[in-house]
Amino acid sequence: MRYRVRHITEYKYVTPVSLCYNVAHLLPRDTLTQRCLKSSIQVHPEPISQQERTDYFGNKSFYFSVQDAHKKLVIDVVSELKIATNIVLPNLNQGPTCKEYLDLLAVSKSPDFLESREFLLDSPMIRASASLADYAREVFQDDEPLLLALRKFTTKIFTEFKFDPNVTTVATPLDQVLKLKGGVCQDFAHLAIGCLRSLGFPTRYMSGYLETLPPPGKEKLIGADASHAWFSVFLPDLGWVEFDPTNDVMPTTQHLVTAWGRDYSDVTPLQGVIFDGGEGQTLSVSVDVQRLAALN
Template sequence: MKFIVRHVTKYSYEQPVSSCHNIAYMVPRNTASQQLDTIAIAISPTASVSNTRTDYFGNQLYQFSIEQDHSELEVEVTSHIRVDEMPINRNLDFGNTCAYSKQRLHQSADPECLTAREFLLDSPMIQQHADLAHYAAAFFPDDRPFLSAVMELTEKIYTDFTYDPGFSDVATPLSDVLKHKRGVCQDFAHFAIGCLRSLGYPARYVSGYLETLPPPGQEKLVGADATHAWFGVFSPGEGWFEFDPTNNKMASEQHITTAWGRDYSDVTPLKGVIFGGGKQHTLSVSVDVQRLAD
């Protein structure tokens, strides 16, 4: 399948900004099932310096600086992407058991296992906790297929938690998300990762886009899509598998990956430092994902 993704971020400042230095994770990465064909990045005002490099996790990081007075900043990224179709039905009742996954993870010297073990550690926005382990422990008995257990955890989060864009922000701790059982896709991905790490399973945060289909007979609204987040888990000898607790499903060809890391702080779509700007600013973000005809 082929997609065009248009991601526009706009900041408006109370007072002029004299200069700014920014990092953007808006360049979709190439994966085993996804290929970036072309990309166009437009910065207004024009960037004085810009470059792209690969970060520690293999993501494409775009850096740019603006060294002139400006009251608005607009970043528009347009990507053409090919995504392989994925199986409609995946039988998760086979493969590694929970006990075997842990055992092989810690005993194997395979490079993939060694790398995955980094995702067992606490990260800036996700710390292991007994409450997180308690929430998920019943789904992970030793003899159960590991991926089946992860799917049930995904379904449990989907059932127990309410999607509420007004509840949380990037600083909301997982303890509040668990207490109130509310949040957005970022919170649900963080919560699932926290549960898995607290039980001793490696998990990573995945940032990207989700193609949202309109109801039958209605036109798709431009800008109705938004950045999305889900999580990946590692099963030794089988690889990484991705799950979306916001929608109670495994990631499919409708999930377009931009970047992955330990948590949101590793792959924030746009962050930086400004000089000036006053005390207030407004932010607007528009994302449109369009599927192209073959």
């Protein structure tokens, strides 16, 4: 299965920006089930310098600086990806129980297990806490298969929280998200990660895109898709297994990965520093995910 993703980010400023430095995580990475066939990134005004690098987590990072005075900055990224169609979800009753997993994690010298343990640590936007552990503890009973518990926990968040882009911001702390019982995909991914780390399970933040399909008989709106966030947990023999609490699913072919890290701050689509620009700015984002077969 092949996809084309176009992600356009546009900033408008009150007064001209004289200089800006930026880093973008907008170029999809390769995974076991995904291959980025090609990608391009166009910036206007034209950068005086630009460079693609690989960050600590293996993500593609694009650095650029613009020195021409500008009141509008546009970053236009087009990527084509190939997604495996033979993805088989694991049997939820297989693998270790919650207690068996934690016991194994404590003593295993496996390189993969040792590497996964860094995703137990607090990160800039996620800190373990008793309240987060308490929210999830009833799901993760000692004798429950961990995979099954993770799937139930995904459903718990989906059922008990309301998707509402008006109740949180990118900086809303997790204790507030827990009280508000609402937010967006980033909040739900952060909440799940915080709860799981608080219980001792290594969990990482996944960033990318989700193909959305129009209602039957309706045209798909160009630019109506969006960036998306979910989480993954490391399991022996299976690797990193993904869960999407916003949609109560285990991702397969419709989740396209851009980057992963400890939390959103590691994989922010675009961040940087500007000089001048006035006291306000407006941001608009357009994302379009298309199956290439549908274009033929």
